[in-house]
Amino acid sequence: MLSHKHTPVELNNVRPVPHPGRWISALVVAVLAAMFLHALVTNPNLRWDTVWFYFRYDEVVRAVGWTLILTVAAMALGIILASVTAVMRQSENPVLRVVSYFYVWFFRGTPVYTQLVFWGLMPALYNRLSLGVPFGPEFFTFSTRELFTGAFAAILGLGLNEGAYLSEIMRSGLNSVDPGQREAAQALGMSKGRIMWRIILPQAMRVIVPPTGNETISMLKTTSLVLAVPFTKELTFVANSAGSRLFQPVPLLLVAALWYLIITSVLMVGQHYIERYYGRGFDGARSASRKRRGMSARQQAILDSHTTKVDPFQEVTP
Template sequence: MSTRPPELIRARPVPRPSLWVAAAIVLVLVAMLVHGLLTNENYRWDVVGQYLFDPRVLSGVGWTLILTVAAMLLGIIMAVLTAVMRMGTNPVLRGVAWVYIWFFRGTPVYTQLVFWGLIGVLYPRLSLGIPFGPEFFVFNTYDVINATVAAILGLGLNEGAYLSEIVRSGLNSVDKGQWEASTALGMKRSTTLRRIIIPQAMRVIVPPTGNETISMLKTTSLVLAVPFSLELQFVTNAIGNKEFLPLPLLIVAGIWYLFITSILMVGQARLEAYYGKGFDDESPSKPAKGMSKRQQAILAAGTVKADPNLEVTP
């Protein structure tokens, strides 16, 4: 009887020539694109380099970031308020939240920005006082709602209507047992929401909110409807029209938008990883503390998941 050990089986990957053909086609197309970008003189890369760090362009980048941050802050505040109102038991507050979401989601953001830009035509002055009675404070509308405020209001209120549904879906994703347990412990509804529900809902809320932030960065280009003439797209268009070089200045704006968007995407990924702890990194093969060797062997075999309620035998 032969005692020679059996020969080892050498596994070989299945050949997939179609993948290599697809990769070659993609590489050829990329090479053609790069060649066109570098050799086509109509792109005027010298003009792009000249205006990429122009003080006017940098100022436009700064104002674009200011509008994005301010509008998103207003949108988040409105979204949390309306989401909580819609989840409440007061029918009046639920109706108000529904009408707000219905109106601002049902009309284009450009139309809303035009409206805020013309608010002084409808209401030349604003006042605080008693309805049908004396007025205590009177303001000129355009002294209070200037172009910057109008742009932030138009963008923020519109964004709040969309974020409200995102926040509401995130809050609804938390198990209702969390509410019941906190109520049984005597916690107030506001405390439960702030310390238990919202932290757990952030795992669902953060990804679409990050997408909305990136979208808001580009939506700021519509504030010319107010009109607001300091943001990036308006500034680059003005320079391009003045120099009769619209295409190179569009490329300048595109480069800055891509740069800022890339930073926001990295930040979004970090936030998703932070709030996803305990959900995405669960390893069923990791033994729970206090488990017996038998239970660890069963867990390693992948037949059951770790259960802290398993009976531990010495």
């Protein structure tokens, strides 16, 4: 029976390489950050007492709620439209491909503010809309003035615009999955819908989630444009109106900015956990390196001694 001699690991007292540039740059950044905070806190013209009072003001809090409603509803509509159009772009039917391409081309090519103005003017352009056969019988008719309220027009305009951008994100995510996955699932007798739901989408979500999270944060701030509808219950409009009444626009803009920062921070935390959930299995090496960085020097050395391959030319003894 052969065995090799196990040489114990000797830990050397290695001194790290000095990096003076890092400390100098860190010191410069810290000084600049301290100067900025000092100028921000000590400036009496910012009126932090007014900011704190209106930060909890009932009208402002209701505006925050409406902003969240617009964001969630518009993103839900955008995700539905994006899912449908992304599948249509991959369809073998040329009519479906042309319609989806035209939708993406039109809504990505025109400013969202212009689109919101158009949806706000819908009752003036059309007194009523109907579903039916062109130049034939009408199955369903409704009044645009009753349907296109400010909130409905704002959600519809934001959702249609967002769906065009999310459609390209979802299409790129679906294309990132190896075609062999679909072929293997078809060989097992799975239906197209089941393949998309159980095989393609779970793998594509790793690519879809990060830009979709960024689009959600962008949508939160895009809701400030719904004044074009007009919709006057949104956070930015309410803050500007209160600032105009008080002749103090800057403190009220700080109120809106603080609320946007809080909501955006919460969304970023949620995005981080969703990305980590769908990224399981793709960052194993990075996870191992993070765990390894948490070890002491002696623990790393012991781990290296046990994981090092045996030298085939090492002297062995019977």
